[in-house]
Amino acid sequence: MTRMLLSRETLGYGATAVLTGVSFALAPGERVVLLGRSGAGKSTLLNAVYGRLAAQGKRVALVPQDHALVPQLSVLRNALMGRLDDHGALYNLTNLIRPRQADRAGVLAILQDLGLAPEIDRAVEALSGGQKQRTALARAFWRGGEVLVADEPVSAVDETQGAALLARIAARFDRSVVALHDVGQALGFATRLVGLRGGAVAFDAAPEQVAPAEIEALYA
Numbered sequence: 001m002t003r004m005l006l007s008r009e010t011l012g013y014g015a016t017a018v019l020t021g022v023s024f025a026l027a028p029g030e031r032v033v034l035l036g037r038s039g040a041g042k043s044t045l046l047n048a049v050y051g052r053l054a055a056q057g058k059r060v061a062l063v064p065q066d067h068a069l070v071p072q073l074s075v076l077r078n079a080l081m082g083r084l085d086d087h088g089a090l091y092n093l094t095n096l097i098r099p100r101q102a103d104r105a106g107v108l109a110i111l112q113d114l115g116l117a118p119e120i121d122r123a124v125e126a127l128s129g130g131q132k133q134r135t136a137l138a139r140a141f142w143r144g145g146e147v148l149v150a151d152e153p154v155s156a157v158d159e160t161q162g163a164a165l166l167a168r169i170a171a172r173f174d175r176s177v178v179a180l181h182d183v184g185q186a187l188g189f190a191t192r193l194v195g196l197r198g199g200a201v202a203f204d205a206a207p208e209q210v211a212p213a214e215i216e217a218l219y220a
């Protein structure tokens with residue numbers, strides 16, 4: 001049985017509730033897309049789901065909305081940070097100073113998959129927005145695990161590239177929970193859509209069970 005991650009909970013900040021009555025579970029093979037206008041609570045729900053999965057001991061890869069990259073460091077070194085908690089401090093320190101060949105080769109294969117291989121040794125601060133976003137995805141892919149939690153992970157790339165990246169996500173992670181603002185991309189990727197509106201979950205169902213009008217109402 002799939003364990004509930006959230007059960008009729010209120011999520012928010014301090015005394016301010018953002019979402020109330022939220023229940024959420026994540027079954028094997030599910031790709032959940034969160035939809036809703038800006039400020040609806042997508043990041044809030046993602047953060048709560050991430051926290052609960054981690055508390056259950058699941059290996060979760062995270063792509064935060066602001067990417068949380070170290071600008072002065074190279075794409076390679078930022079990607080390597082996806083596995084910092086697999087190793088001790090000495091390994092991490094020496095690997096950041098002089099990355100081990102096997103780790104470099106592993107990251108390079110991921111960067112090739114993401115069309116970012118030529119940038120491997122460039123500092124992140126010198127990259128375009130889309131390249132930075134793909135670096136954050138590379139760090140998540142290098143981390144790997146059962147679940148990806150990602151906040152607008154393809155917002156800075158064009159539609160075609162975004163669809164290709166979402167296909168890579170689907171291939172690499174058994175389960176994912178992703179906030180997207182492009183409804184077309186969401187429909188192409190999701191096995192389940194969660195719509196947020198008015199401080200609550202407006203729908204949580206397979207895409208074919210959600211009427212276009214219900215999706216439009218999220219943004220009205």
Ligand SMILES: Nc1ncnc2c1ncn2[C@@H]1O[C@H](COP(=O)(O)OP(=O)(O)OP(=O)(O)O)[C@@H](O)[C@H]1O
Pocket residue numbers: 013018036037038039040041042043044045065
């Ligand atoms: N750290 C925080 N402290 C207090 N309030 C916050 C914090 N983060 C978000 N909020 C508030 O919570 C509400 C939901 O924000 P959230 O970031 O979850 O929305 P979102 O749907 O992800 O929006 P966007 O699409 O713009 O990223 C907003 O009103 C926001 O101002």
